[in-house]
Amino acid sequence: MRIDAVTLFPDLVSQVTQWGVTGRASEQGLLQLVCWNPRDYARDRHRTVDDRPYGGGPGMVMKVEPLRAAMHEARASAPGRSLSLYLSPQGRRLDQAAVERLAGQERLLLVCGRYEGIDERVIATEIDEEISIGDYVLSGGELPAMVLIDAVARLIPGALGHADSASEDSFSAGLLDYPHYTRPEVLDGMAVPAVLLSGDHDAIGRWRRQQALGRSWLRRPDLINRAQLSTEDRRLLDEYIDEYRS
Numbered sequence: 001m002r003i004d005a006v007t008l009f010p011d012l013v014s015q016v017t018q019w020g021v022t023g024r025a026s027e028q029g030l031l032q033l034v035c036w037n038p039r040d041y042a043r044d045r046h047r048t049v050d051d052r053p054y055g056g057g058p059g060m061v062m063k064v065e066p067l068r069a070a071m072h073e074a075r076a077s078a079p080g081r082s083l084s085l086y087l088s089p090q091g092r093r094l095d096q097a098a099v100e101r102l103a104g105q106e107r108l109l110l111v112c113g114r115y116e117g118i119d120e121r122v123i124a125t126e127i128d129e130e131i132s133i134g135d136y137v138l139s140g141g142e143l144p145a146m147v148l149i150d151a152v153a154r155l156i157p158g159a160l161g162h163a164d165s166a167s168e169d170s171f172s173a174g175l176l177d178y179p180h181y182t183r184p185e186v187l188d189g190m191a192v193p194a195v196l197l198s199g200d201h202d203a204i205g206r207w208r209r210q211q212a213l214g215r216s217w218l219r220r221p222d223l224i225n226r227a228q229l230s231t232e233d234r235r236l237l238d239e240y241i242d243e244y245r246s
C-alpha cells in the first residue's frame with residue numbers, strides 16, 4: 001500500500017517505517033511511505049511555510065501555496081488515485097471500522113497540520129475526509145498520521161507475523177483484550193489463574209472469551225452494545241456479571 005504524508009516534519013513521520021511491525025512491512029515492500037515537506041515548495045528566500053490569519057488573532061496558518069504544491073507533487077508521484085485525509089480535531093473519530101475501510105484504499109494522502117491549521121478552502125477543495133484520533137490538544141497532525149499508518153499497516157496481508165496477530169482476535173471482534181500472563185507462575189505472591197496452567201484448551205478459550213466479554217462490559221459497555229454476542233457469549237457474560245455482583 002502506498003501512503004504519502006505531507007508534513008513539515010518528515011523525519012518524525014518516517015520513523016514509523018523504522019521499527020517493529022510497520023518497519024518490517026516497509027522492509028518487505030508491503031507498505032511504502034513517502035513524505036513531502038511543504039518547505040521544499042516554498043519559493044521565497046526564507047522558505048516560508050506559515051502565513052498570518054485573516055481576522056487577526058494569535059498564531060499562524062500553514063501557507064497555502066507550499067502546502068498545495070506538496071500535495072499535488074505527492075499525488076503526481078505515483079499512479080492511482082489517493083484518498084486525501086486531513087488529520088484534524090474537527091475530523092470524524094478514527095475507529096477500527098474506519099481503519100479497515102482505509103486499508104482497502106490503493107493510496108492514502110495524509111496531510112498533517114501545524115500552527116493553527118490549514119486554510120479552510122484547501123480542506124474544501126483538496127481533502128476527502130477529516131479524521132481525528134481523539135479529543136486532546138496536540139502540536140501537530142504528525143502523531144495522528146503515524147497512529148493511522150500503524151493501524152492501517154497491520155491490516156496489509158502479510159504484515160503481521162504469527163506472533164503479532166494473536167491480539168487481533170478479541171479486538172477485531174470488537175471487544176477488549178483478556179488479561180495476559182507470563183513467567184513467573186507466582187509473582188510477589190500473585191499466582192497465574194489456574195485455568196491457564198491446566199492445559200485444557202477449551203476451558204482456556206472459554207475463560208479468555210469470558211474475560212474479554214466481562215472486561216468490555218465493565219470498562220467499555222459501548223463495545224458490548226455494538227458486539228454481536230452468541231448465546232454462549234451471553235451465558236459467559238451473565239456468569240461473569242453474577243460473580244462480579246456476588
Ligand SMILES: CC(C)(C)c1cccc(C(=O)NCC2(NC(=O)c3cccc4nocc34)CCCCC2)c1
Nearest residue numbers: 087088089113114116132133136137138139140144
Ligand atoms: C479536540 C480539542 C481538544 C477539542 C481541540 C480543539 C481545538 C484544537 C485542538 C488542537 O489540538 N489543535 C492543534 C492541532 N491538532 C491536531 O491536529 C489534532 C488534535 C487532536 C486529535 C487529532 N487527530 O488528528 C489531528 C489531531 C495541531 C496543530 C494544527 C491544528 C490542529 C484540539
